[in-house]
Amino acid sequence: MNIVLYQPQIPPNTGNIARTCACTGSSLHLIRPLGFSTDQKTVKRAGLDYWDKLDIHYYDSLEELFEKYSDSNFYFSTKYAKKHHTDINYQADDFLVFGRETTGLPDHILKDYSDNCIRIPMQENTRSLNLANSVCIVLYEALRQVDFLDLL
Template sequence: MGFHIVLYQPEIPYNTGNIARTCAATNTTLHIIRPMGFSTNDRMLKRAGCDYWHSVDVRYYDSLQECMEQYAKHRFFFVETDGAKTYTEISYQDGDFFVFGKETTGIPQSILDEHKENWVNIPMSVEHVRSLNLSNTAAILVYEALRQLQFPGLR
């Protein structure tokens, strides 16, 4: 089955392209919630994805609710800097979803409030930065989940 990355209204093509490359390398499905801040034909998007787009299972939705309803039996984790649990406190399961917000505003507070029990963070110093890069954060989460399951299907 594999893991799933959900990008909530992504704005920066480089980040989405880099995440698509991570998805191709890890057999992770990429779910994109519209609207996006760029076109999927964007030259920067394809460049950042390094022509791996044909190897990525990408699915599009008009709302996060639509995605969550389609996968109602799965667990969704919402990744934000103020999450109460660190990402390493979770025992991940095959089929889990990791939701990441817009680069500029994150996941809307109303969505986070509905899912407080599954709100996670990656510890970092906030003295010099307010957040990590979105594509780095996605890679950290996916690889931790894969590590816990001993990297199924990867060499």
């Protein structure tokens, strides 16, 4: 699996997501600009000693990522989607894309890829789940569908 963070802003979220990626064998793709340096202590502390086990990639735009993996499936997490994250039949090499903590994904992405937008069910009067928690929820559903690949 591939996790994509679009312009993440909060170091501990990215560190926790990096740890989840390392533990699940998922690749982490970060779209610049980042709201922090990946050398910062807070990011590394949140990822603990898993940074050497992490497959991490950096891009200057989502379009750069799309061009590199033009034959891949991308799913975009947003509270505005009609489909639940459990409505998708995931494949082992899919890309799960998550937006900025404060503003989510750009409107043009949600419009251009509306058929591939997914959401996690939650109460109507709540704003959002924590980014790291959202990644875990969607990633583990996708992994469950592919029989957890080589995970024990």
